[in-house]
Amino acid sequence: MTLLFDGIAYGMLLFILAVGLAVTLGLMNFINLAHGAFAMAGGYITVLLMNRLGVPFLACLPIAFIGTALLGALLERTLYRPMYSRPHLDQVLFSIGLVFMAVTAVDYVVGSMQQNIHLPDWLQGRLPIEAVGIGKYRLFIVVTCALLTIALQWVLSRTRFGSRLRASVDDPRVAGGLGLDVNRIFLLTFAVGSGLAGLGGALGAEVLGLDPTFPLKFMIYFLIVVSVGGTTTITGPLLAALLLGIADVAGKYYVPKLGAFIVYTLMIAILVWRPQGLFARASAR
Amino acid sequence: MSDTPVAGASPLPSPASAPAGPTTAAPAAAASSPAARSLRGYSRWRWWELALFAALPLSWLLLPGQALLLNEIAIVALFAISLDLILGYAGIVSLGHAAFFGFGAYTAALFAKNVMPDPIVGLAVAIAASAALGLATSVLILRGSDLTRLMVTLGVASILYELANKLDWLTGGADGLQGVVMGPLTVPFTTLKGFDFDLSGRTAYAYTLVVLAIVLFVSRRLVHSPFGTSLQALRDNRLRAASIGLSVPLRLVAVYTYAGAIAGAAGALLAQTTGFASLDVFDFHRSAEVLLVLVVGGTGYLYGGIFGAIVFKLLHDLIAAWTPQYWNFWLGLFLVVLVLVGRERFVRPWTWFRVPGKR
Numbered sequence: 015m016t017l018l019f020d021g022i023a024y025g026m027l028l029f030i031l032a033v034g035l036a037v038t039l040g041l042m043n044f045i046n047l048a049h050g051a052f053a054m055a056g057g058y059i060t061v062l063l064m065n066r067l068g069v070p071f072l073a074c075l076p077i078a079f080i081g082t083a084l085l086g087a088l089l090e091r092t093l094y095r096p097m098y099s100r101p102h103l104d105q106v107l108f109s110i111g112l113v114f115m116a117v118t119a120v121d122y123v124v125g126s127m128q129q130n131i132h133l134p135d136w137l138q139g140r141l142p143i144e145a146v147g148i149g150k151y152r153l154f155i156v157v158t159c160a161l162l163t164i165a166l167q168w169v170l171s172r173t174r175f176g177s178r179l180r181a182s183v184d185d186p187r188v189a190g191g192l193g194l195d196v197n198r199i200f201l202l203t204f205a206v207g208s209g210l211a212g213l214g215g216a217l218g219a220e221v222l223g224l225d226p227t228f229p230l231k232f233m234i235y236f237l238i239v240v241s242v243g244g245t246t247t248i249t250g251p252l253l254a255a256l257l258l259g260i261a262d263v264a265g266k267y268y269v270p271k272l273g274a275f276i277v278y279t280l281m282i283a284i285l286v287w288r289p290q291g292l293f294a295r296a297s298a299r
Numbered sequence: 300m301s302d303t304p305v306a307g308a309s310p311l312p313s314p315a316s317a318p319a320g321p322t323t324a325a326p327a328a329a330a331s332s333p334a335a336r337s338l339r340g341y342s343r344w345r346w347w348e349l350a351l352f353a354a355l356p357l358s359w360l361l362l363p364g365q366a367l368l369l370n371e372i373a374i375v376a377l378f379a380i381s382l383d384l385i386l387g388y389a390g391i392v393s394l395g396h397a398a399f400f401g402f403g404a405y406t407a408a409l410f411a412k413n414v415m416p417d418p419i420v421g422l423a424v425a426i427a428a429s430a431a432l433g434l435a436t437s438v439l440i441l442r443g444s445d446l447t448r449l450m451v452t453l454g455v456a457s458i459l460y461e462l463a464n465k466l467d468w469l470t471g472g473a474d475g476l477q478g479v480v481m482g483p484l485t486v487p488f489t490t491l492k493g494f495d496f497d498l499s500g501r502t503a504y505a506y507t508l509v510v511l512a513i514v515l516f517v518s519r520r521l522v523h524s525p526f527g528t529s530l531q532a533l534r535d536n537r538l539r540a541a542s543i544g545l546s547v548p549l550r551l552v553a554v555y556t557y558a559g560a561i562a563g564a565a566g567a568l569l570a571q572t573t574g575f576a577s578l579d580v581f582d583f584h585r586s587a588e589v590l591l592v593l594v595v596g597g598t599g600y601l602y603g604g605i606f607g608a609i610v611f612k613l614l615h616d617l618i619a620a621w622t623p624q625y626w627n628f629w630l631g632l633f634l635v636v637l638v639l640v641g642r643e644r645f646v647r648p649w650t651w652f653r654v655p656g657k658r
């Protein structure tokens with residue numbers, strides 16, 4: 015049970031980290047390998063604020079979100095936008111370049127050691143519920159991420175912005191022809207997606223560990239979530255992230271010898287079986 | 300030009316120097332018609348290709364002190380040529396090409412350590428093993444979009460990385476495979492034998508050069524054959540290639556297997572000439588680097604790998620001497636600038652200040 019719960023917490027975290035990537039990939043068909051760099055930025059903002067300036071943990075989370083979102087918006091406007099119409103090879107090279115730069119820059123500024131986060135006291139320890147130990151912090155993550163997911167789902171399905179976004183996802187050209195400013199919608203979405211990644215990075219700094227190689231280490235996990243879940247819905251990546259989280263935690267617990275082997279094999283099997291992702295609608299394109 | 304057959308009674312006297320237009324039929328004398336000549340000209344040896352082939356042995360003779368560096372360059376070039384075959388010719392974006400490189404390296408090192416130390420037999424075994432891996436994994440890249448292929452290639456490389464890491468009784472795990480001793484090199488079918496892989500690296504470089512030249516020659520024949528042309532056809536438009544009767548999956552399987560074999564050869568050469576194989580050969584960095592090398596040199600004309608490898612290694616040595624720890628930053632910056640300027644324009648500096656779109 016504890017394992018299952020840890021897996022769910024891990025999966026929720028991965029979902030928050032990767033949901034921005036799902037939108038980037040789905041909306042503009044842009045392969046952004048540098049998504050993890052935003053998550054790392056959020057993590058480092060939190061760590062530095064807490065350890066150097068003594069800002070409380072809860073106050074750091076929104077700052078991490080906003081800071082990363084601004085960074086994402088800036089980069090989208092300046093660097094990413096010319097890349098949308100390029101071939102996939104260019105996008106891959108471009109974002110790998112960004113990852114390398116981010117990794118080394120953080121290494122240079124902060125140093126290459128693992129960063130520790132000091133959680134406030136009320137988040138440490140375990141809650142013994144029916145003989146099942148549940149880490150308070152894990153519970154906090156699950157609750158936060160669940161709330162965020164519900165909010166996201168609400169925004170996407172109930173608000174005007176959500177319907178505009180969905181229209182742009184389905185067909186950017188027609189959406190533009192109907193008078194929607196697809197560029198601005200995308201700028202906003204990219205910023206929010208990066209912000210969520212930053213928030214995920216801040217939340218996950220304690221669970222996933224935070225050092226300069228973070229974007230490279232977790233790049234494949236984000237990509238798995240998105241490619242297995244499909245990019246057309248929000249529930250697809252959510253289920254994929256939960257599946258991945260549980261499989262990874264359970265796999266590492268029961269067969270530590272195999273390590274991440276199971277996850278990769280599972281991913282390849284799923285992708286060969288259903289190239290568009292597990293939960294994708296039949297694509298028109 | 301006098302024997303150019305002009306079908307029918309054309310009212311206008313067509314100038315003899317006009318190339319074969321779409322209406323000009325060339326029925327019997329096809330061998331010498333302009334159309335046939337222009338088709339054959341496509342696969343003709345260019346002067347710079349010959350110069351390049353001549354430069355390979357010259358570099359061995361004239362730069363004896365640089366043999367170690369040159370050996371590295373030649374291995375990276377070989378690796379990049381292999382990627383060019385699937386990326387430049389068949390249009391498959393792979394982020395896990397290091398899988399074959401590393402597989403070849405580990406196969407060669409293990410073979411030398413546990414079975415026999417002869418380098419050429421080891422190379423052949425490594426090539427065969429990597430080709431088998433290419434054949435086995437090629438079915439995975441037939442379906443799906445670019446993203447799916449990216450993920451699958453990356454996944455295969457990650458699996459092999461994990462395997463090499465966890466099977467430490469066989470591969471030495473994270474410490475790498477140490478204690479690989481290569482036997483002396485014996486040239487087959489001759490009495491020349493007993494060339495040791497010494498510290499100067501001259502034997503190693505000569506060995507690598509010969510393999511590189513053979514691979515270049517064979518690959519050149521391959522891409523200029525009808526098979527190579529059909530690869531480019533399916534790269535440009537897969538649907539159309541399939542609808543004129545080309546079997547797309549079979550061709551992809553064939554080229555992926557061949558490219559896997561070459562990448563395995565490159566890895567085997569690395570392991571044999573350095574006497575060492577470590578997890579680093581499967582690393583994501585290596586797949587990304589070879590992409591960069593190829594892109595710097597230019598894709599789709601087979602020699603891009605060589606030029607890219609030379610530029611890349613020299614640049615690497617230069618920057619790493621200046622700031623060894625943060626070399627990756629400049630690598631990343633270089634990639635970003637390269638793509639922002641445009642891969643095509645980057646190698647043609649005279650087009651930088653032209654307005655894009657105007658030709």
